[in-house]
Amino acid sequence: MEIATYVLVVAVVLMYGSLEARFKRMERRAARLERKTDLILDHLGVRQEEPGLERVTALLRENKKIQAIKEYREVTDADLKEAKEAVERMDGTRG
Template sequence: MEIAAYLLLVILVMQYPLLESRIKKVQRRADRIEHKLDLILDHLGIEVAGPDLGRVTALLREGKKLEAIKAYRQLTDADLKEAKEAVERIDATRR
């Protein structure tokens, strides 16, 4: 039974580079599609409004940075690192 578990683990580890390269390929394709979409929107003169970050700014004014990061994540679906960096940029420009 242990041998089967180790064998399965080895197989999974060997498959990781294939999965990683496939994920990178999909990400590059998504980036190209997003770039093309941005060009189309610019050409048509359409501006996409971002999320309303008024709540994030209000929380920062109250000194509630953690709550501001949580609110930013809820509004934008950003990961923790991205949200923290964005909230810090907002806080720096607010001051």
């Protein structure tokens, strides 16, 4: 019985590692696609306003970037890094 338990634990650990690697690859791919989409929109001169982010845009116009990042996090439940990158894209300060 103990051997079966150890085999099961090893199998679960290996599956978790495989799934984690797959999720990281998917996240990187989604980020690349988002950057490419942003470049296309910039090239076409299209500004994308996401619903619910009017306050973030207003804060950026007032040069209140930190408050804009905080507001973005509240609205979207994004983590700090994701919110900072998104606000920088909105502001046009990130290449």
